[in-house]
Amino acid sequence: MVSLLEATLVSLPAGDTQRGLELLTWLFGTGYDPATDDFIQKYLPDASFTLPIADGITVQLPPDRNLIGLLLAELYQETGDIPAAVDVVEQLEPSTVTAVSLAELYTQQGRWNDVVDLTEGLTNEDEAATFLLTQRGIAFREQGYFEAARASFKESLRIRSRPADLRHRTLIERGLTYLREGKRSMARKDFEKVLAENSSYPGLREHLADLQD
Known part of the structure; x- marks a missing residue:
């Protein structure tokens, strides 16, 4: 939980991509899901985060595993590691939001089919x-x-x-x-x-x- 707050409230707003990658990679790898975190559900039940996931598409997301994955994918994309970004998003729960992220990433890779x-x-x-x-x-x-x-x-x-x-x-x-x-x-x-x-x-x-x- 502390790592998520540091990433979303400190590292990313400050433009510290490397630290954000470190925190989010660790969180995603552990399988952490804020939606099951008692502290977040008790003290931040209405929290949401604004995330631009593609050109012209910005969404409001609650703190959950999909948020962590999409944030991580955006950072990978920012650093040019498109395969890593795709690998992360493909592990997320299918939704319109994840489809938008994947479509943009697949397009960048020329994966037309x-x-x-x-x-x-x-x-x-x-x-x-x-x-x-x-x-x-x-x-x-x-x-x-x-x-x-x-x-x-x-x-x-x-x-x-x-x-x-x-x-x-x-x-x-x-x-x-x-x-x-x-x-x-x-x-x-x-x-x-x-x-x-x-x-x-x-x-x-x-x-x-x-x-x-």
């Missing part, structure tokens, strides 16, 4: 599903299944009230898919939708410049 399997049967029920559908579209595109990719992107964009960052990412990825198909005018349309709302979106100017070649 795993992304497709992970996102099978999804509909756009919440922000996490929006993110996962975009990852599914990317996976299909990278496998050369452009129609399937566009279907996933369409479902990801179906709910217009989703956060702008998520919509913009999907539009960019769909635009890149159109480019791979040689549909430059459709790609421009998606890129310019993002341009109209956020002209400083990372990489957007480069994508638009590519259309001039």
Whole structure:
């Protein structure tokens, strides 16, 4: 319990990645679960932690084993050890939150079949599903299944009230898919939708410049 509090309240806020790794690796390895800790349940019953688990997705999590694992995976990802991050998240209880983390990690590894399997049967029920559908579209595109990719992107964009960052990412990825198909005018349309709302979106100017070649 002390190690968890040190990691979440001291090391991580201070940016001490190495100490955070040491503490969380030890906690995860011991099988410690804060949800069964009498002290935490008595004195911190309503505690929650804010955790960004992927671009555009931030969640509030109670102190439990999944929190420890996801925090540890984020630190591994930060240090570039993607295989270690995947190994940790794959040991956690399956949930939408862990699926988001895994989808991002699998995408970084180019494990397209795993992304497709992970996102099978999804509909756009919440922000996490929006993110996962975009990852599914990317996976299909990278496998050369452009129609399937566009279907996933369409479902990801179906709910217009989703956060702008998520919509913009999907539009960019769909635009890149159109480019791979040689549909430059459709790609421009998606890129310019993002341009109209956020002209400083990372990489957007480069994508638009590519259309001039």
